[in-house]
Amino acid sequence: MIKSVGYAANHSFSSLKPLAFEREEPKQNEIEIEVMYCGICHSDIHQVKNEWHNTVYPCMPGHEVVGRVKSVGAAVTRHAVGDLVGVGCMIDSCRQCEPCQAGEQNYCEGPNSWLATYNGPMVPSAKAPTGTNQYGKDNTYGGYSTSLVVPEDFALKIPAGLKPEVAAPILCAGVTTYSPMKHWGMGPGKKVAILGFGGLGDIAQKIAKAMGAEVTVFTTSQAKVNQAPVVGAYAVHVDDHDMLESLKASFDFILSTIPKKTDLTPFVPLLKRDGTLVIVGALEPLAPFNNMQMAAHRNAIAGSLIGSIAETQEILDLCAQHGIGPDIELLDIKNINDAYTRVEDGEVRYRYVIDMATLKPDAVEAA
Amino acid sequence: MIKSVGYAANHSFSSLKPLAFEREEPKQNEIEIEVMYCGICHSDIHQVKNEWHNTVYPCMPGHEVVGRVKSVGAAVTRHAVGDLVGVGCMIDSCRQCEPCQAGEQNYCEGPNSWLATYNGPMVPSAKAPTGTNQYGKDNTYGGYSTSLVVPEDFALKIPAGLKPEVAAPILCAGVTTYSPMKHWGMGPGKKVAILGFGGLGDIAQKIAKAMGAEVTVFTTSQAKVNQAPVVGAYAVHVDDHDMLESLKASFDFILSTIPKKTDLTPFVPLLKRDGTLVIVGALEPLAPFNNMQMAAHRNAIAGSLIGSIAETQEILDLCAQHGIGPDIELLDIKNINDAYTRVEDGEVRYRYVIDMATLKPDAVEAA
Numbered sequence: 001m002i003k004s005v006g007y008a009a010n011h012s013f014s015s016l017k018p019l020a021f022e023r024e025e026p027k028q029n030e031i032e033i034e035v036m037y038c039g040i041c042h043s044d045i046h047q048v049k050n051e052w053h054n055t056v057y058p059c060m061p062g063h064e065v066v067g068r069v070k071s072v073g074a075a076v077t078r079h080a081v082g083d084l085v086g087v088g089c090m091i092d093s094c095r096q097c098e099p100c101q102a103g104e105q106n107y108c109e110g111p112n113s114w115l116a117t118y119n120g121p122m123v124p125s126a127k128a129p130t131g132t133n134q135y136g137k138d139n140t141y142g143g144y145s146t147s148l149v150v151p152e153d154f155a156l157k158i159p160a161g162l163k164p165e166v167a168a169p170i171l172c173a174g175v176t177t178y179s180p181m182k183h184w185g186m187g188p189g190k191k192v193a194i195l196g197f198g199g200l201g202d203i204a205q206k207i208a209k210a211m212g213a214e215v216t217v218f219t220t221s222q223a224k225v226n227q228a229p230v231v232g233a234y235a236v237h238v239d240d241h242d243m244l245e246s247l248k249a250s251f252d253f254i255l256s257t258i259p260k261k262t263d264l265t266p267f268v269p270l271l272k273r274d275g276t277l278v279i280v281g282a283l284e285p286l287a288p289f290n291n292m293q294m295a296a297h298r299n300a301i302a303g304s305l306i307g308s309i310a311e312t313q314e315i316l317d318l319c320a321q322h323g324i325g326p327d328i329e330l331l332d333i334k335n336i337n338d339a340y341t342r343v344e345d346g347e348v349r350y351r352y353v354i355d356m357a358t359l360k361p362d363a364v365e366a367a
Numbered sequence: 368m369i370k371s372v373g374y375a376a377n378h379s380f381s382s383l384k385p386l387a388f389e390r391e392e393p394k395q396n397e398i399e400i401e402v403m404y405c406g407i408c409h410s411d412i413h414q415v416k417n418e419w420h421n422t423v424y425p426c427m428p429g430h431e432v433v434g435r436v437k438s439v440g441a442a443v444t445r446h447a448v449g450d451l452v453g454v455g456c457m458i459d460s461c462r463q464c465e466p467c468q469a470g471e472q473n474y475c476e477g478p479n480s481w482l483a484t485y486n487g488p489m490v491p492s493a494k495a496p497t498g499t500n501q502y503g504k505d506n507t508y509g510g511y512s513t514s515l516v517v518p519e520d521f522a523l524k525i526p527a528g529l530k531p532e533v534a535a536p537i538l539c540a541g542v543t544t545y546s547p548m549k550h551w552g553m554g555p556g557k558k559v560a561i562l563g564f565g566g567l568g569d570i571a572q573k574i575a576k577a578m579g580a581e582v583t584v585f586t587t588s589q590a591k592v593n594q595a596p597v598v599g600a601y602a603v604h605v606d607d608h609d610m611l612e613s614l615k616a617s618f619d620f621i622l623s624t625i626p627k628k629t630d631l632t633p634f635v636p637l638l639k640r641d642g643t644l645v646i647v648g649a650l651e652p653l654a655p656f657n658n659m660q661m662a663a664h665r666n667a668i669a670g671s672l673i674g675s676i677a678e679t680q681e682i683l684d685l686c687a688q689h690g691i692g693p694d695i696e697l698l699d700i701k702n703i704n705d706a707y708t709r710v711e712d713g714e715v716r717y718r719y720v721i722d723m724a725t726l727k728p729d730a731v732e733a734a
Binding site for chain 1: 419465466471474476480550616640643646647649650651652653654655656657658659660661662663664665666667668669670671672
């Protein structure tokens with residue numbers, strides 16, 4: 001067993017605290033990773049607070065993980081000890097269903113769907129049709145920890161030229177915004193609007209530009225509008241009705257990264273005929289849409305869930321190739337609970353990444 | 368001027384009554400039609416009652432019109448006196464914008480959008496960016512009347528073998544359900560669910576089968592379920608939770624023809640990965656969707672507005688070729704107000720068609 005330390009919450013109302021635990025040694029096809037950096041995703045906060053009503057406690061979040069391979073199982077061929085690797089939201093899938101066979105593990109239709117890096121299977125055994133758990137795990141501990149053990153084919157290669165701490169948020173925020181933009185055919189000649197200018201919005205607008213699209217960012221934050229030229233975004237204010245009116249039928253694609261239920265009806269008329277509005281920020285009941293607007297230009301509202309393993313590697317490589325990545329703030333893990341508050345208040349510029357060097361082996365005793 | 372009689376409402380709260388009026392003689396490119404049959408669309412009722420807050424009074428509905436060409440303008444080449452023709456929801460469009468150039472007049476982006484067969488331009492002059500009305504008409508009188516005058520290229524040919532009274536509802540109900548099924552690629556090997564079993568649902572399930580798809584119809588009406596084999600549908604009850612559970616991830620496409628705001632979240636999990644739910648029944652604010660469901664299989668919710676002129680001709684021809692058409696009840700126009708109540712109560716099997724022979728030239732004096 002691998003002695004490990006991480007930060008976890010024991011209840012929906014409790015803060016994160018150090019927790020000592022053990023991970024199993026890597027199996028034949030698995031690798032052990034010494035975690036160096038882990039991004040903080042807004043969904044970590046939803047999960048810790050049990051806002052999706054499926055949290056398994058203790059809850060140790062973290063699915064934007066970068067580290068070095070420390071040991072490998074006997075059958076491992078993709079990674080070697082010392083390699084810089086990343087782990088995103090998934091650490092396994094059923095590998096049998098049509099989406100898995102098509103390489104879209106993020107839409108796994110197996111009895112337990114995919115195995116999340118933390119919190120366990122997407123469809124827990126109690127809700128699975130067979131009542132079984134093919135992964136044998138009801139809870140998984142994520143990357144807010146010193147170590148991680150995963151199947152080798154769910155670990156990504158961090159390309160040369162991409163700093164490990166910058167690569168971390170690409171593993172969730174990056175691929176979550178890249179996957180739908182790729183699926184709906186964004187590229188040269190296409191106009192994309194990004195709603196929300198937080199961790200997802202920041203990387204989304206950079207990726208959209210790297211894909212060759214023309215990008216507009218919408219935010220309610222005047223401070224972010226003022227800062228926008230720094231990161232190269234063209235930002236407008238959501239309350240500017242004249243601006244919204246002037247942008248009617250302008251966009252092929254709108255990506256909402258707003259992390260909570262929001263009335264998006266003002267944005268639907270901004271879509272061109274056959275344009276699509278994809279919501280990746282809020283995995284929850286939506287504010288109502290108006291079909292009079294949607295029908296008028298045959299528009300669609302769609303969901304999209306992270307991205308496949310192949311897409312995750314693609315977006316890491318694309319970011320390295322274009323020299324782009326999220327703007328990040330490095331965090332001492334001691335300050336994680338304050339950091340959560342700043343994420344909820346939209347004050348981060350733009351993604352927190354935990355420096356795991358700040359997590360000491362004696363963190364539990366010291367706490 | 369052409370002396371005409373029709374049935375119109377003077378206020379949102381009044382019933383339909385006979386109205387004597389005059390139509391302009393056909394211009395160079397226009398044809399005059401002697402109306403034989405006109406279908407009753409649920410949207411006629413919405414419009415008469417001003418439920419879309421844009422009704423121009425007097426409101427004379429009717430956009431499922433079949434009749435014989437009585438006279439033609441000097442430049443008309445497509446139709447000849449005596450021809451059997453049909454008119455659907457549109458009688459003109461801007462003819463300049465990208466959708467019009469692409470033959471998708473139903474998504475016209477001109478300043479007034481398309482000209483509706485009744486009620487006038489989709490974007491009335493008061494709401495048009497230029498403040499003008501390119502059609503010179505603020506109100507148009509529809510097909511609940513003895514005559515109609517329209518540009519020749521907005522009149523469809525009624526194919527031999529299709530009874531005129533059966534053809535009428537195809538001009539709106541038919542093309543409204545055909546267009547999205549065509550756009551989203553339904554055909555052999557595809558599984559389609561139809562929600563609602565009224566005028567749209569009846570023709571939709573027949574069209575879907577004619578296109579080669581496998582069809583399931585959902586209705587809350589036990590009476591309609593019992594009757595279903597008569598029209599060849601496989602129907603299930605919307606409240607049957609075990610049935611819904613067993614149909615998870617079964618459909619490539621769901622078409623909701625339900626004519627009012629309805630919680631459709633129970634149906635979203637029935638979509639396969641990348642499946643789309645299109646709502647054609649309710650042009651209004653929708654009940655909220657849950658993005659957790661939509662994201663799980665990258666599903667989309669979309670709107671679709673009637674269909675193009677070319678698609679309308681296609682579906683008329685397809686119905687003639689397959690010997691299909693809506694089940695109809697012929698109506699004496701005197702009973703139109705009672706008929707509206709039966710439409711609202713879902714009692715019609717499945718579409719009312721007014722027999723215009725029941726509308727006498729002296730209807731106003733006789734009333």
